[in-house]
Amino acid sequence: MSDIAIKVENLGKLYRLGEIGTGTLGQDLSRWWARTRGKEDPFATIGETNDRTKKGGSNYVWSLKDVNFEVKQGEVLGIIGRNGAGKSTLLKILSKVTGPSRGSIKINGRIASLLEVGTGFHPELTGRENVFLNGAILGMNKAEIQSKFDEIVDFSGVERYIDTPVKRYSSGMYVRLAFAVAAFLEPEILIVDEVLAVGDAEFQKKCLGRMKDVSRNDGRTILFVSHSMPALKNICTTGILMETGKVSFSGSADEVIDYYITNFLSFNTDTRIKITDKNREYDLLRQIEYDSIEFVNPVEKNMYSTEDDIAILITLKSKIDREDFRIAFSIFKMDESAVGTFFSQETLSIRKGETKDFVITLKDHQLAKGQYYLDFSVGIGNELIGATEYDVVTKTLFFEIAYKDTSKTQMMVLWHSGWGAVNFHNVDIKAI
Template sequence: MSDTIIKVENLGKKYILGHQKEGSSNYVALRDVIAEGTKSLIESFYNPKSKVQKNTEEFWALQDVSFEVKRGEVIGIIGRNGAGKSTLLKILSRITEPTTGKIEIGGRIASLLEVGTGFHPELTGRENIYLNGAILGMSREEIKRKFDEIVAFAEVEKFLDTPVKRYSSGMYVRLAFAVAAHLEPEILIVDEVLAVGDAAFQKKCLGKMGDVAKKEGRTVLFVSHNLAAVRNLCSVGILLSSGKLFLHSDINSVADKYLLDMFEGTSFSRKNSGTRFMRVSLKDEHNKDLKILGIEQKAYLNFKVFIANYKEDLNVGFTLYKNDIPVLSASALDSLQKLPKESSELKIQLPVHLLTTGDYRVEGAIWDQNQIYHQDDYLTSFRVERNSFLETRGANYRGIIALTADWIVDSDKKNVINQ
């Protein structure tokens, strides 16, 4: 059996765009519609080859796109707005037909492309779960077996028998994602729709997609502008530009290329001139990626930065947050004075022994005295798990900083007793 689950060959999608004639108003009378229709009919009779009216234009949302997806891969699809990402997913989901090319899909697909996809607004949440399962080709018994998991994940128990047209957008997406992820499709397709949910829900969904891909071995296609989430979840990336496939490679190479050129026009062929972060990662002393840190572990934040025009007062810095509370900050002003080239790498060791158990995110900025060149509130994230000897004996570190300094014990017991 072939290991390829999706094969796309020379895929293209063309739309005909209509344009309002110059000098015409928004108001159109019935006589104008009849006159225009009669005129078009006469023109097509005398000139049958003229199929496209003069006030229309061809637009290729996708053109000559070819790639393969292996079974169990997690693919991140990135690109600017209008690059063709959503059009590609709609074709793969069989929502719309391609104009040219062909696709071969070797498995059942569940899609979450926009709020309301696949749901009937007049039906209740319960009824829509069974409806979506039936559309995916699952039996009633299979859906019933997964039903409790779906409801628990979506957190809509109280509204299960309410028509979904009365749901908030967040409730709608929670239920839609729960159905798509739990009804055991071979291929899960998720668009930027997750941005509708709050931070806790997004984290929950990303964790579920990770489980679907890594533990259950299913294929995931994920579109998002959150590059940190894409890097963490995906192993392979596809970069689209103006409807064409620009790069298909490992996710870090694709994300770096996207960041390198995102500030320049609409073409990926020109060199970027914007000072910015190109990549931020957390590594151990052997340069291996880290996501969970132990108390005794050495960890380094690695910053790859692009400096367009170096200035003496240029600064690079970051702030570490826990639960949106700033924990510590650091600046690289002194270290930047001897940058060897425009694209440079900086790293700093984190004081892991001072951090309490929990999830952290890194916010960064590049600035000088006059302006901020680049600021990002989510460069990367990680978790600290304190497994120290003290915690195994019941020590409880609260707050943000865990002070591990030695206590000074007063050995003069007489003074203590007398007081």
């Protein structure tokens, strides 16, 4: 097991839903009795899988069931899955915050974990005291911790509050310090649940950079749960996909991410969208705002070929007179990585109280086969003179680029060839 950092075998975790506590004294007793005789928990047999979308008949739920996997030393394992799939439960068991109901885990090395906000730190103790407490838990002596202390405080950026009890920290500050502690106290295994999402964008970037350093330079093992595909792609080497408490797919990080994107992320096939606040991540003044966005010329529902122009009809509403605004839009892949941003070349105009249509035509798009979505913004200015955004809308329309239907091309060519007018050397006929 020398190069294995973590080995998980037949791991199961049974939770009882509803009130805290095991229920009745009778249930507790029969459980205890079964346990003392080395028998299986009698309620374990009635537990159901944790599909949160279905109403179950039993109060017991298998948060994890028959989970098996290994993590090699130096591996950066990404854990993906929908809400309620069991990811945090797994990390909690590995971090010994809660015990398994079944199965075994073997861990080779000291673990530092960053779980949900609220675990790991003692609320009444100050930031400084918590750093030392955590170091002690990791088996470090005072001098060792002291030698890392400045680095930790510096990275966290909460110096001013280091002697304040952490219960007075904002959740972002809390995560900043907790991450710095976990990442700088040199654990052999670093476990990070998606808490990073609480920090601001700049800090998230810093954390991802640090995690990369910790794995590449120091050869540490990392387990990382995240819903952000770019973040996972950036740092993970391998991945597992969890579905209703089980590992349903595993492989290289890229394989698992691609599998998840194709099979789980919602790709809506509307060709027209009426913009609502669900599309708005930023709270802008919206002097000019998006009303609706529509594909005008799809080959089929949301499908374009590699050669078609993409035309989009945009309807804007305005509360102001403006002669000099621009529309911009960005194309993203389903893993949220940006493909490109386009601006209207000419400035546009709209009058106060007006609802006005605009058509964007994307010519010669050169997009590869795959699925994409569009974000839009409207504003004035540019990168050089500084910009004001009136409205930004995200994840509006989804579309797919497919290869041009070569069976049709072929038929056309054959028909033309009857006239002896087509030069076959210029015709590219690909299999689909």
